[in-house]
Amino acid sequence: MNWESAIPDVLTGDATGVAAAPACASMDSEGFAAFYERSARPLWAYLARVSGNAALADDLLQESFMRFLCADQPQDGEVGARRYLFRIATNLLRDHWRRPRSASIEDISPELFQARDQSAACDSRAMLGLAMKTMRPRERQLLWLAYAEGYSHREIAEITGLASASIRLLLFRARRKIARLLTDDRRVP
Amino acid sequence: MRLGCALEKEITGLLDRGHWPEACSDELRAHVAGCRACRELVLVKQAFGSERIKAAGEARPESPGVIWWRAQLRRRSAAMERIEKPVLGAQIFALAVCLAATVYLFSLARRGFDWLAWLGELPRVLHFGSLLSDSAGNSPWEIWLLISVGAMVAVMGGLIVYVASEKR
Secondary structure: OOHHHHOOEOOOOEOOOOOOOHHHHHOOHHHHHHHHHHHHHHHHHHHHHHHOOHHHHHHHHHHHHHHHHHOOOOOOHHHHHHHHHHHHHHHHHHHHHHOOOOOOHHHOOHHHHHHHOOOOOOOOOOHHHHHHHOOOHHHHHHHHHHHHOOOOHHHHHHHHOOOHHHHHHHHHHHHHHHHHHHHOOOOOO | OOOOOOOHHHHHHHHHHOOOOOOOOHHHHHHHHHOHHHHHHHHHHHHHHHHHHHHHHHOOOOOHHHHHHHHHHHHHHHHHHHHHHHHHHHHHHHHHHHHHHHHHHHHHHHOOOOOOHHHHHHHHHOOHHHOOOOOHHHOHHHHHHHHHHHHHHHHHHHHHHHHHHHHO
8 A cells, every 4th residue: 555545635635535533533623614603602602611811721622632543433424523632621621731740630620720810811800710710720721611511410420531420529519619609609700 | 517508509590590589489588688598699609600701701712713723733743753753663673783783793793703704604504505506606796686686676675665665
């Protein structure tokens, strides 16, 4: 096999007939553009609000879509593709958090993330923004996926890699915590 | 331990469809007012829903064409890397063989060994004597001529194979 036939034509963006990299064959450039238009903003919102950093959200958004295009995409339609995209983004967030120190996401204190939040755009004055800053990163992820994106417990388990049985309890606790922060005046700036 | 309320699913559906609170029954509204779990659900769901809309408005994503093009480039370089890996291995192997041969020849030369003597033995070893006339096999320049022709054939053969594979 000639090696050039195994490599897609970059300039034309032709992904058909690619033997060595069949991952993108399921989505052509026009299909991707439509999918991107529908899912880029919600994904950015997730990344920005969970990380508390707009610049980081920009970077991870691009990287998420790049990895999505280069990977084997799920065959269960746009819903599945979107869920897969959120999973990639969640993994990238986790990798980012693990980079400064080799620790579990649960071991990283919320103060670390507060200190990094230098983006004026993300420094929301809204009650939820302030409440979110006091939550642990994992809690933010769960809350956003459940109440902003509307994912079920099973889907959240698939995206985050947590056990499906533990999602219900974790989510219940996180919801109780943020509801208390939203209703009380005990918000931490 | 019971987590939440049995009506949470129904209330979530109403919130998702935008039917809360106007398009729902008085009983359900009364239940939410008295149920802590449902009250929290409504509060959190409404807060996250409006935050999602606000955050999505702040997003400034790149054009999809740029992302697509970069992904193609990344795939291309990954494919190139996959292809070049065995070629690099072959080059390293060839280099190692050449180095080993050079070291071996130098060690022979240092010991004063006549390391070109084997060339003189070549016609006898390969039975070239049957191809040449009786007198021809004995003159050294004819041996060198034979070796040159053989080398030329090898080089030309390699070139032909290379050109043919490039065209294909």
